[in-house]
Amino acid sequence: MPLETAYARTIDFKWQIGDKSGMRPAGKGPLESLYFTYPRFAAKPAPEQQGRNLRHQVAIVGAGPVGMLAALMLARQGVASVLLDRKQTFNDGSRAVCLARQSLQILQQAGAVAPFLAKALGWRRGRSFYRGHEIYRLEMPHADSVKYLPMYNLQQQYIEQFLNEAIEREALIETRWQSEVIGLTNVPAGVALQVDAPDGPYRLHADWLIAADGARSSLRNLLGLRLRGENYEGRYVIADVRMRHDYPTERRAFFEPRANPGGTVLVHKQPEDIWRIDYQLRPEEDADSAVQEAEIRRRVGEVLSEIGHVGPWELEWWSIYTANTLCLDDYRHGRAFFIGDAAHIVPIFGVRGLNSGLADAQNLAWKLGYVLRGLAHERLLDSYSPERRAATLDVFANASKSTRFMTPPSRGWALMREAALSLAISQEFVRPLADPRQMRPYSYAAGPLACFADRDRAFESGPMAGSACPNARIDDGRFLLDLAGNSFTLLLFDADNAHATQALIDRLRAHDPALEAIIVVGGEHQTRQAGAVVRDRSGEVGRVFGANPGTVYLLRPDLHIAARWRTFMDDEIEQALRVCLGKEPAG
Amino acid sequence: MTMSFEQLETVYEMMAQAIDKAGPARESLFLAKLVLLLSHHVGDDEVVHDAIATALRDLPD
Numbered sequence: 001m002p003l004e005t006a007y008a009r010t011i012d013f014k015w016q017i018g019d020k021s022g023m024r025p026a027g028k029g030p031l032e033s034l035y036f037t038y039p040r041f042a043a044k045p046a047p048e049q050q051g052r053n054l055r056h057q058v059a060i061v062g063a064g065p066v067g068m069l070a071a072l073m074l075a076r077q078g079v080a081s082v083l084l085d086r087k088q089t090f091n092d093g094s095r096a097v098c099l100a101r102q103s104l105q106i107l108q109q110a111g112a113v114a115p116f117l118a119k120a121l122g123w124r125r126g127r128s129f130y131r132g133h134e135i136y137r138l139e140m141p142h143a144d145s146v147k148y149l150p151m152y153n154l155q156q157q158y159i160e161q162f163l164n165e166a167i168e169r170e171a172l173i174e175t176r177w178q179s180e181v182i183g184l185t186n187v188p189a190g191v192a193l194q195v196d197a198p199d200g201p202y203r204l205h206a207d208w209l210i211a212a213d214g215a216r217s218s219l220r221n222l223l224g225l226r227l228r229g230e231n232y233e234g235r236y237v238i239a240d241v242r243m244r245h246d247y248p249t250e251r252r253a254f255f256e257p258r259a260n261p262g263g264t265v266l267v268h269k270q271p272e273d274i275w276r277i278d279y280q281l282r283p284e285e286d287a288d289s290a291v292q293e294a295e296i297r298r299r300v301g302e303v304l305s306e307i308g309h310v311g312p313w314e315l316e317w318w319s320i321y322t323a324n325t326l327c328l329d330d331y332r333h334g335r336a337f338f339i340g341d342a343a344h345i346v347p348i349f350g351v352r353g354l355n356s357g358l359a360d361a362q363n364l365a366w367k368l369g370y371v372l373r374g375l376a377h378e379r380l381l382d383s384y385s386p387e388r389r390a391a392t393l394d395v396f397a398n399a400s401k402s403t404r405f406m407t408p409p410s411r412g413w414a415l416m417r418e419a420a421l422s423l424a425i426s427q428e429f430v431r432p433l434a435d436p437r438q439m440r441p442y443s444y445a446a447g448p449l450a451c452f453a454d455r456d457r458a459f460e461s462g463p464m465a466g467s468a469c470p471n472a473r474i475d476d477g478r479f480l481l482d483l484a485g486n487s488f489t490l491l492l493f494d495a496d497n498a499h500a501t502q503a504l505i506d507r508l509r510a511h512d513p514a515l516e517a518i519i520v521v522g523g524e525h526q527t528r529q530a531g532a533v534v535r536d537r538s539g540e541v542g543r544v545f546g547a548n549p550g551t552v553y554l555l556r557p558d559l560h561i562a563a564r565w566r567t568f569m570d571d572e573i574e575q576a577l578r579v580c581l582g583k584e585p586a587g
Numbered sequence: 588m589t590m591s592f593e594q595l596e597t598v599y600e601m602m603a604q605a606i607d608k609a610g611p612a613r614e615s616l617f618l619a620k621l622v623l624l625l626s627h628h629v630g631d632d633e634v635v636h637d638a639i640a641t642a643l644r645d646l647p648d
Contacts, residue, residue, distance in 0.1 A: 415615055418619075419619030422616065423623055423624065
């Protein structure tokens with residue numbers, strides 16, 4: 001597309017993105033935080049180093065949030081994994097900050113959501129300012145009937161800590177810190193990794209490999225793979241400061257602020273009185289000078305006075321980045337799957353990096369789990385890359401728009417942005433141009449597992465096949481998706497023939513023994529039912545799903561809708577399940 | 588639906604004065620804002636796309 005390439009540099013990405021890793025004030029060590037104590041994980045001798053000949057089902061390289069989530073989701077499927085990381089602790093600095101609603105649902109499935117809800121700051125609003133005028137109010141849709149807020153702010157090291165705590169409770173996951181993969185060989189039906197650890201090198205054999213080793217992925221290099229795409233020229237400094245600052249948790253964007261004429265400033269609140277300040281460098285500014293501590297303090301101080309902060313503040317951490325839209329051509333390479341930043345690098349605007357990575361981990365984990373448990377055909381794994389790479393490309397399309405708004409690449413883009421912003425002071429119609437286009441869950445409707453599209457089109461409302469299943473409060477105060485597990489879920493509305501329902505459930509459980517059946521009963525319907533019964537006296541659940549009596553939804557283990565039927569069609573429902581298990585191609 | 592010649596001439600005169608009022612440093616911004624506003628009022632994207640292409644034609648070197 002000419003718009004995408006005309007102003008961004010097309011690059012063949014090797015491993016250096018030009019971004020510096022995080023920096024801290026003089027006299028502080030790289031992990032010396034004002035508020036977070038980084039643990040130090042010892043390297044334990046690996047069984048392989050003691051002469052044991054092991055074959056792991058799954059090796060995951062990279063114990064960042066995405067790799068840790070993959071391990072947890074596999075464990076929910078009953079699949080063991082070994083998780084390797086060359087570091088001895090969590091990633092430094094706060095890096096990713098925003099978790100989207102869908103990610104909270106994923107964390108719930110992983111059995112890890114409680115500490116996130118206790119610590120993270122939920123939010124749904126934002127404000128954009130232009131030369132001191134408030135020109136846009138972001139208000140993300142939310143209703144009390146929905147379980148999680150649209151966004152939660154939480155520093156990445158807490159995200160990693162909470163996931164690691166869940167992992168430490170999990171017998172199926174063995175984490176090996178200080179273990180760096182330095183070689184990779186394909187062996188029949190598996191891989192052999194050369195691992196360098198404090199007690200010496202060893203070889204590790206696994207049937208499947210998950211590369212979750214981040215933007216600078218060494219597995220990508222070992223396999224000779226390249227990220228391709230575009231690099232945008234606008235540069236942002238991100239800095240975390242600690243201060244007592246009385247303002248709600250909202251996203252604030254300042255266009256043309258006094259503190260940074262010609263540039264943009266973003267402000268986000270995080271737990272522990274930590275505030276994230278992002279400011280754009282002007283084109284003539286030198287990046288090396290811009291990240292000197294004195295210059296960071298000067299610029300951050302100007303931003304803080306712009307937002308009306310008067311008290312003291314402490315500098316915690318800072319970094320610099322440019323926006324990239326880069327990804328692998330294929331997220332699968334033989335027995336290796338790439339997830340998270342190892343597979344794709346996305347611009348920061350719109351909270352897409354971490355949230356996309358968590359969705360990758362979830363998508364891959366259920367498929368790999370079902371294959372390894374013998375419930376799905378191995379060809380199901382072929383659907384991982386098409387589904388998640390398409391999600392990445394969708395993210396790129398949105399991210400490119402927000403990146404061009406946040407960092408206009410030429411005079412034309414800059415002029416039109418200023419025209420829109422200055423018009424927005426008085427004209428409502430133009431204000432959505434300042435919308436940050438936050439990440440939304442992607443629909444797999446065009447993917448290889450999509451089936452029965454004509455049945456989907458027969459609905460007048462409700463969530464479309466392929467999309468992430470919405471949640472809804474049910475009569476006992478819980479939420480509908482609390483009843484779904486980590487297996488397929490059959491959602492039936494007012495199924496009045498308990499006998500036929502039970503027969504269908506039996507047929508489906510021959511494929512997936514753990515399949516959940518949820519029967520939503522409206523009104524005063526009183527027959528004995530074959531599954532978990534949800535009372536829906538208000539009709540709210542039925543409305544959310546556009547359901548009639550007899551309507552059926554089949555949910556995948558990742559809580560995306562596999563297919564839906566307005567009326568009970570047992571043969572087709574079983575066929576859709578077979579498609580989602582790779583047992584037959586989508587018709 | 589087009590305007591009469593007299594109406595168009597009035598727009599011509601108002602635009603000349605408005606561009607002078609915006610001044611050389613702000614005239615582009617003024618014109619870009621005007622395009623967004625008028626596009627919103629026209630409400631027909633094809634008309635606007637054609638107008639953009641027509642205005643871009645025959646620009647002097």
